[in-house]
Amino acid sequence: MPKIVDHEQYRKELLGKCFDLFAQKGYGSITMREIAQNLGVSTGTLYHYFPSKESLFEHLVEEICEQDLSAALGELGGKKGISEAMTALGRYLEKNEDYFIKWTYIWVGFCQHQDSKEQSNNVYMRANQRYQQAACDFLGIRDRELATFVLSFIDGLLLGKLQGNKMINFPEQCALLGKMLTAYLQQQESEQLKIRN
Amino acid sequence: MPKIVDHEQYRKELLGKCFDLFAQKGYGSITMREIAQNLGVSTGTLYHYFPSKESLFEHLVEEICEQDLSAALGELGGKKGISEAMTALGRYLEKNEDYFIKWTYIWVGFCQHQDSKEQSNNVYMRANQRYQQAACDFLGIRDRELATFVLSFIDGLLLGKLQGNKMINFPEQCALLGKMLTAYLQQQESEQLKIRN
Amino acid sequence: MPKIVDHEQYRKELLGKCFDLFAQKGYGSITMREIAQNLGVSTGTLYHYFPSKESLFEHLVEEICEQDLSAALGELGGKKGISEAMTALGRYLEKNEDYFIKWTYIWVGFCQHQDSKEQSNNVYMRANQRYQQAACDFLGIRDRELATFVLSFIDGLLLGKLQGNKMINFPEQCALLGKMLTAYLQQQESEQLKIRN
């Protein structure tokens, strides 16, 4: 069934091009006409591939949820120590700042949209768990709480940047996180040694 | 003699009641009719107090920008150590979770809206600086970078909660932050001692 | 009953100030707020003196219908020959061009307004008759048809000016009318003489 493959692939292509638009304007402020125009298709075509604006938006979020992580892991995977990992993370965030900020816009818009439908969507549940696992792997830790801490901090940096806070410097802040993690883990270790002795 | 109304005060009253609406739906998805209905006034009245939807939104953001910090400082001020401060912060966040999540929605929506107008708004510049100062005071530190770190982390926690991440536990995470800060600061101190000797 | 006198007089004062507004914007495009603002009163006051926008407009037309002619007659009355009369008329039109154009705007707007209510208003019937009588007196003629001719021509000049036709020159055109009238009347006379003889 080659036709379905084409159909599916074209959908993904369209979704990819939507990303910026939804990020810049938000679900409620963008129009199907604008989207169609930017994608270079007619509104009819848009509706041929997606039954509604809402559906389009939801597909967009799902699509980028799936892509996002694998790209990051590919680039960041295989670091040895926390310090090295944090340096890499800082650079990575800095390089992809624009993308992540857009990502955050879409993400928040999506949550708002889901909330207003009073649907407990598990799209982000699943995404969050994958992120947490990835964080554990990346840092070589097993403490879920700590992974949550790190992820929250990164989210916070992105939120800050999104808000135009120019004082945030990704490498700097990641380095700081690295130092704090190291200091904290060392302390934990030495405390555990004391207890055992 | 017209009906006696304190124009300014009534404006603020209306703004206060708008908060939830903008948080739940977002700027682009809420309508002036909905707002008017929820405030118990006519659309005409709404436009009597605000020249446009945009203006209403902007006034809302400014209004709550001014309020929320003073409230937080009032409740959190006067803590002695980092550990104690973090316990208080954790409780405070937990208690006001709803409010802060809404705040975050509005904040992000506002940034998106301002970005799309390509206006570098200094409302959040100012707000950010005030937050940073407050963070320094609260933690008894002087390092701006560290203050940014803490604020970002808190933002990140809120963003996580907003996204429905139920693994985030404010007191727990704040306690963790407290420990990390303490460990980090102790290490810094001992390193400085070494250097001096 | 001095109060009623005041009331009536204030009404007329307000009406006088409305003239320009209705002329410039037209009945359908001007708002009661604008009018009130321009008159320096509140909308409430406006409604205290006139029960509705429509009524205000109708009173305005009636009011200026009554004024108009007496002013003109005062200034133009007592000319001897057609030629002299036409020179005076040309100057008079030129001097009051603005006023007459506004007058025409209001007049046309009023007719349109009345037509759409399908009311055969006799306000302008009466006015027209007065104009015709005045024209006869002014020119020293008795022929109603000829008076209609002259009045129509003047109306046409005003309409032309209103349309921005800068080729229209009131004194010139009036002089031309004078010559034509003279030529015509002379011919008529000589023809009548022939017939009698």
Place this chain on the structure above:
Amino acid sequence: MPKIVDHEQYRKELLGKCFDLFAQKGYGSITMREIAQNLGVSTGTLYHYFPSKESLFEHLVEEICEQDLSAALGELGGKKGISEAMTALGRYLEKNEDYFIKWTYIWVGFCQHQDSKEQSNNVYMRANQRYQQAACDFLGIRDRELATFVLSFIDGLLLGKLQGNKMINFPEQCALLGKMLTAYLQQQESEQLKIRN
């Protein structure tokens, strides 16, 4: 393939049907809903063909500006003497009285509308010149002033009719104009002869 529609032609069709509406109510008093309803389309469709009410109005004026003169010339052209021409003109005006009155309403409304935008529109400049040329051709004269005279008079007749002046009789008045023109031209001629001798 979309529905096959000749965009330009359909626009003109819609414009043609608008004529009466704008004439009867005036620009400021007619609504887009009314127009759409009368044209038998939806408001959306109206806006598909015209970007705004203002644009619709302006296109209407331009459209009928182009049409009406050619129609008149077609029917009136090729008359020999002034007297004959005037008889034809009188009949023509009488026959198309309704149309011309509506035309006048629209014309005046358009001028008012343009004035209020403080734009010196050259639509009527051009139209006026064409009318003048047509008048010269029609009457076999070269004197521009005289052409202006005739056109103004016709405008005035229309204005009079528009105002409900039932005393105006087009053929009668045109005949009168014919006589006056003839008398005037004869006199001019004889005067010139005298001067030469």
Place this chain on the structure above:
DNA sequence: AATGAATGAGCGTTCATTCAT
């Protein structure tokens, strides 16, 4: 008498969506 806050129907316009082609 005079004010201007309040109303809600209605304005010009836009929107997501449909459907004939």
Place this chain on the structure above:
DNA sequence: TATGAATGAACGCTCATTCAT
């Protein structure tokens, strides 16, 4: 499959009008 003309409900906003003061 793809188009864009068509729809009409709903948008942001304005209006004539009312009425408590």
